[in-house]
Amino acid sequence: MEKIKERLKSLCALGTVSGHERLIDVLTGEEKAFLDKIEYDKIGSLLLVKKSNKPNAKKILIDAHIDIVGFMVTEVLEGGFLRFVNIGGLDTRVLPSTHVCVFGKEKINGVITSTPPHLRVGGVKVPKIEELLIDTGIPTDELKELVSIGDIAMYKPYFTELQNNYVCAVGLDDKSCACAILDFITSVDKGELEYDVYASLSAQEETGKCGPARLAFDIDPDIAITTDVNFASGEGIKERESIECEKGASVDISSLTNRSLTRNIIKLLKDKGIEFQLVCEPSYTGTNNDALSISGKGIRTALMSIPLKAMHSPSEIVNLKDIKSLSRMLKAVCCAKELL
Amino acid sequence: MIRLNQELKELSLLFGPSGFEDRVKQAIKEKIEKCVREDSELYEDKAGNLIYHIKNEGKPRLMINAHMDEVSLMVTEITEKGQLYFGNVGGIDPIVLSSKRVISENGICGTILTKPVHLLSSEERDKVCPVSEMLIDIGARDKADCEKYVSIGDYFVFSADYMELGKDLICGKALDDRLGCAIMVRLIYELYESKKKTDYDLYFAFTGREEISYSTAFLATENIRPDYAIVIESKAVSDLPDVSDDKKVAILGDGVIVSFADRGAIYDRGLINHIMSLCDKKDIKYQVNKYVSGGNDSANIQKSIEGVKVSVLSAGSRYIHSQSNVISRSDFESIYKATYEVITNDRIN
Numbered sequence: 001m002e003k004i005k006e007r008l009k010s011l012c013a014l015g016t017v018s019g020h021e022r023l024i025d026v027l028t029g030e031e032k033a034f035l036d037k038i039e040y041d042k043i044g045s046l047l048l049v050k051k052s053n054k055p056n057a058k059k060i061l062i063d064a065h066i067d068i069v070g071f072m073v074t075e076v077l078e079g080g081f082l083r084f085v086n087i088g089g090l091d092t093r094v095l096p097s098t099h100v101c102v103f104g105k106e107k108i109n110g111v112i113t114s115t116p117p118h119l120r121v122g123g124v125k126v127p128k129i130e131e132l133l134i135d136t137g138i139p140t141d142e143l144k145e146l147v148s149i150g151d152i153a154m155y156k157p158y159f160t161e162l163q164n165n166y167v168c169a170v171g172l173d174d175k176s177c178a179c180a181i182l183d184f185i186t187s188v189d190k191g192e193l194e195y196d197v198y199a200s201l202s203a204q205e206e207t208g209k210c211g212p213a214r215l216a217f218d219i220d221p222d223i224a225i226t227t228d229v230n231f232a233s234g235e236g237i238k239e240r241e242s243i244e245c246e247k248g249a250s251v252d253i254s255s256l257t258n259r260s261l262t263r264n265i266i267k268l269l270k271d272k273g274i275e276f277q278l279v280c281e282p283s284y285t286g287t288n289n290d291a292l293s294i295s296g297k298g299i300r301t302a303l304m305s306i307p308l309k310a311m312h313s314p315s316e317i318v319n320l321k322d323i324k325s326l327s328r329m330l331k332a333v334c335c336a337k338e339l340l
Numbered sequence: 341m342i343r344l345n346q347e348l349k350e351l352s353l354l355f356g357p358s359g360f361e362d363r364v365k366q367a368i369k370e371k372i373e374k375c376v377r378e379d380s381e382l383y384e385d386k387a388g389n390l391i392y393h394i395k396n397e398g399k400p401r402l403m404i405n406a407h408m409d410e411v412s413l414m415v416t417e418i419t420e421k422g423q424l425y426f427g428n429v430g431g432i433d434p435i436v437l438s439s440k441r442v443i444s445e446n447g448i449c450g451t452i453l454t455k456p457v458h459l460l461s462s463e464e465r466d467k468v469c470p471v472s473e474m475l476i477d478i479g480a481r482d483k484a485d486c487e488k489y490v491s492i493g494d495y496f497v498f499s500a501d502y503m504e505l506g507k508d509l510i511c512g513k514a515l516d517d518r519l520g521c522a523i524m525v526r527l528i529y530e531l532y533e534s535k536k537k538t539d540y541d542l543y544f545a546f547t548g549r550e551e552i553s554y555s556t557a558f559l560a561t562e563n564i565r566p567d568y569a570i571v572i573e574s575k576a577v578s579d580l581p582d583v584s585d586d587k588k589v590a591i592l593g594d595g596v597i598v599s600f601a602d603r604g605a606i607y608d609r610g611l612i613n614h615i616m617s618l619c620d621k622k623d624i625k626y627q628v629n630k631y632v633s634g635g636n637d638s639a640n641i642q643k644s645i646e647g648v649k650v651s652v653l654s655a656g657s658r659y660i661h662s663q664s665n666v667i668s669r670s671d672f673e674s675i676y677k678a679t680y681e682v683i684t685n686d687r688i689n
Contacts, residue, residue, distance in 0.1 A: 077581045080506060091457035093469065094439035097662035099500065099511070109503050111511050111664045114436055116576040119587050119633075124435055124468045133580060135658065135666060137505025158501070160441060160449045162479025163489060168441065168451045235423065235475055236455050246481070286458070309477060311456035313439040317477060 001165060001320050004183055008167065008323065009159045011175040015103055017070030017152045018087050021045070021203040026178075031186040041215055044203035050185055052193035060195040060334055061221040061299070062185075063212040063288050064177035064228065065205030068170070069312050070154040071134070073102065076144050082110070082134040084153060088206030093126050094313045099156035100134055104147035109156070110134040155314035164246070165320040172316040174205065176306045177227035180249075180326035184334075187327075192335045195223070202288060209291045216295035222340060223261060223300050225333065226289035227326060229318070230279060230305035240280070243307045245319045248275035249326035250305045254285045256293045258300035264339050265302055272332055275325060279305065300340065304329060341673050345510075347371075347522040348672070349502050352514045355445060357412030357495040358429050361548040364408040364521070365390050368546055371525050375532035387559035390546040392528055394538060400687060402540035403566035403648075404527070404679060405557055405637055406520025406573070407550035410513065411661045413442060413476070413496040418487060422480030423453070426496065427471065430551030434471050436662035442476060443499035448489045450478040450496065500663035508593055508669050515665035519655055520572035521546060523676045530680065539687045540568075550637050557637040561644035568611055569641045569650045570682065572675060574667060575599070576634055577656035589633060590656045592667070595625030596674040597654045601632050604639030608649035614688040615651060618681045625674050629654075653678055 011026060021044040032038060037049035046066065051057070069088030076082055082102065096114030101107050113133045117124070134153060136143060155170040162168055181199050188197075198219050202212045205228075216224060230250060233242040243250045251266055269276050281303075284290055289303040306326055309317035333339065356364035369382070372392055376382050380394045390408075411430035418424055428437075439454045453475045457465070476496060480486035498513040505511050524544045531538070543564050547557035561569065575597055577589040590597045598616055600607055619626045642650045653675050658666040 079579065079581055081581050089457050091438075091454060091460070091465070093435065093465075094454055096433075097436040097659045097664040098439070099503070099664065109505055109511070111505065111659065111666060113580055114433070114659050114662060115580075115583075116578050116660060117431070117433055119578050119583065124433060126435070126466050126468055131582070133582070135505065135509075135580075137507075137509030137511075137666070139506070142506075156501075158441070160451070160499075162449055162451075162477070164479050164481055164485070166477075166479030168449070168479075231456055231459065234421070234453065234455075235419070237459060241459065310439060310451070310454050311458065313454045313456075315439045315441060315451035315454075317451065317453075317479070319479075 001324065004179060004320050004323050007182060008175065008179045011179055012159055012169040012171050013157050015154050016066050016068055017154050018067040018204045018207040020152050021067050026182060034186055043214060045212065045215060046201040047215060048185055048199040051196045053190050054194060057194065057196045059198060059219060059221040061198045061200060061216060061219060061224040062181055062330060063200045063202055063224065063226045064181050065174045065288060066178050066201040067203055067206050068154065069206050070152055073147055073149055073151045073153065075149065076147055078140050080136045080138045080140055080143055082136060082147060084134055086129055089312055091312060092129050095132055096127065098314050100153045101156050102134060102147060102151060102153040104151050106146060108136055108146060110136045166317055167320060168315050168317045170314050172308055172318045173229045173311050176229055176308065176318045176323050177326060180227065180323045180330065183327040184330040188331055194337055195334050197334050205288055209288055212288050213291045213295045216292055216299060220296045221299055224292045226287050226292060226301065226303045228287040228305055229308035229311060231311060232307035232309045234309060243277045243279050243305060245307045246321055247277050249322055249329055250277040250279045252279050252281055252285060252303040252305055254281040254303065255283055256285055256290050257303050261300040261302050261339060265333060268332060268336050269329060274328055274332055276329060344522060344526045344673065344676060345669060347525055348519055351518040351522050352512045353502060355497055356408050356410050357497055358409040358549045358551045360495055361408040365546065368521060368525060372528050375528050385560060385563050387556040388548055389556050389560040392544040394542040396538065396541040399539060399541045401543065401564060401566040403543040403545055403564050403569040404524060405545045405547060405569060405571045405641065406524050407517045407547050407557065407637060408521055409548050409551050410497060411551050415490055415492050415494045418483050420483050422482045422486035424476040424490060426476060432661050434468050437471065437474060438469060440663050441499045442496040444490055444494050444496050448478050449499065450476040453477045498663035505666065509666055510669055511664050511666045513663050515667050516574040516657060516660055519574055519667060519672055523572055523679060526676060527680060536684050538683045542683060555637050555640050558640040558644055561641045561648060565645050566648055569648050570679065571636055571638045571652045572679065573636045573652055573654045574657040574660060574665065575654035576660040577658060587631065589631040590627050590629055592656050593670055594627040595671060596678050597629050597656055598626050599629035599652055602635045603633060604635035605642045605650060607638065607651045611649050611651040611688060615678060615682060618685060619678055622681050624677045
């Protein structure tokens with residue numbers, strides 16, 4: 001669990017706001033030597049390949065998106081303030097007084113503004129994003145040198161350990177799954193693999209879900225497993241829309257996932273006695289799975305999820321055991337003989 | 341001045357909700373107890389205020405006051421799922437609570453949960469979640485598990501980092517009013533080390549419960565019976581580009597804020613004029629407050645005993661009562677200098 005925690009912590013420190021995922025270095029030299037290929041595609045996705053020893057092995061693509069929601073600077077104002085727009089879906093209710101860092105020529109600390117109660121007309125309201133600013137404390141002339149329109153910003157990264165292996169951090173959507181993939185691919189023995197494994201840490205899921213689709217055309221895998229976070233159950237969230245923390249990752253059933261592949265995965269996990277949950281998303285899944293299901297020459301897709309609390313907030317919460325669970329499920333799948 | 345800033349950082353990171361200021365008080369006590377000699381004393385009064393007194397019997401009594409407490413949350417219910425309902429202690433805008441990290445008196449970390457934006461109806465997106473419906477999550481599995489770490493009545497405070505914004509601004513929790521505490525601690529050091537004389541019977545009162553109005557500064561005043569009192573505080577300002585000049589209150593970096601009144605008290609004009617003339621003479625940057633708002637211990641102090649001549653020196657703070665109080669270091673230093681001049685110069689006539 002310690003290894004997963006440290007890996008997750010370093011992933012969460014990366015400023016990979018959608019469109020700015022390039023040049024992420026997520027592996028140690030030793031781990032790199034353990035892989036067959038590491039490359040970035042034109043959009044910014046990172047592809048890691050580990051081939052099976054079996055001749056003519058079929059190909060499996062495993063996807064987690066590495067991008068996170070964030071902000072883009074639209075104007076540098078007097079007094080050291082920046083106007084911004086959101087990148088990806090944000091809840092403006094969490095923004096006032098939140099710490100951010102702005103990626104200008106150098107990394108700059110900032111705080112999102114909030115209006116004090118005595119200056120508000122008509123009681124407390126949810127601010128519109130265009131009413132909020134980033135306060136940098138830097139004199140405007142200097143700020144104009146450092147920050148340009150189009151520069152990005154993110155919630156200031158931090159990593160807090162809660163009780164029972166829960167952690168609270170920025171960007172656990174979907175770095176939790178990226179962490180599970182890296183845990184699996186850097187530890188699995190080639191001799192065990194039934195498939196050539198193509199792992200994609202994909203770009204721009206939060207903004208267009210375009211990351212793995214192009215890869216899928218190049219690789220033309222037989223199977224694609226998308227891994228993403230799903231809503232953890234909790235106050236005000238329907239049981240049927242959510243999965244429970246600490247009960248393992250889930251296999252998601254949807255009309256956009258392949259029926260026979262999903263059934264085979266469920267049977268495999270049951271036979272092997274691996275803990276998992278089931279959740280149903282009847283039509284769209286809102287993940288890269290949907291794009292992958294119409295990519296390549298026709299790929300059989302499946303979806304697995306890790307439960308996450310407070311999705312897209314600066315304080316997302318995940319349980320490390322659920323990450324380990326997904327890593328185990330991925331291993332079971334990639335080492336299974338009869339999935340197709 | 342580096343030491344003044346370091347003092348603020350140390351004090352602001354301490355845990356000190358209203359009614360449980362003990363840890364802040366203990367830290368201040370440890371810092372200043374070495375400054376006691378035959379002409380001074382350090383004591384805690386029955387109300388829990390920490391008082392440092394420079395004896396000058398027969399001279400008019402001047403009390404400098406700052407409060408040790410900060411806005412906080414108190415746990416009111418532990419749910420079956422092991423999450424915590426809470427009430428706010430002090431005025432916290434619900435809009436600055438969602439998704440913020442908090443820490444309990446026992447060092448248990450948590451965060452104020454938000455429902456995922458994907459699951460919000462359009463009405464919910466536009467509705468501010470009232471504090472009574474917010475929950476703290478500490479990673480507990482259920483009620484029994486949660487009760488191992490937290491009890492009803494436990495306090496939580498913001499646990500945000502202390503950070504610098506540019507070269508002059510500081511962002512942190514509880515700068516209201518640890519900045520006043522830090523200034524008083526450094527003034528006590530300075531007067532002790534320099535052996536500089538004052539012409540007042542001088543009291544520094546570190547008080548509590550300011551954030552919930554029933555402040556112990558009231559009792560400190562009853563005990564000390566000062567002729568004059570100066571409250572060192574932070575003041576909510578809103579000097580943002582989209583706010584009209586008349587609503588900005590004051591400008592960060594333009595110096596210590598001198599006010600004539602707030603929503604609780606009309607300050608003593610003679611004392612204000614005295615402070616402004618000292619600032620003019622010593623070239624200390626100050627600005628006059630342009631908006632009457634807020635309140636602080638000045639009202640409590642003014643109404644004590646047979647009445648006290650009171651004034652407030654404040655540092656402007658953006659986003660006050662949130663995890664991100666933003667103040668200007670130069671304003672903060674100006675308050676220190678102005679207060680020092682009041683103490684060490686000729687008395688007010």
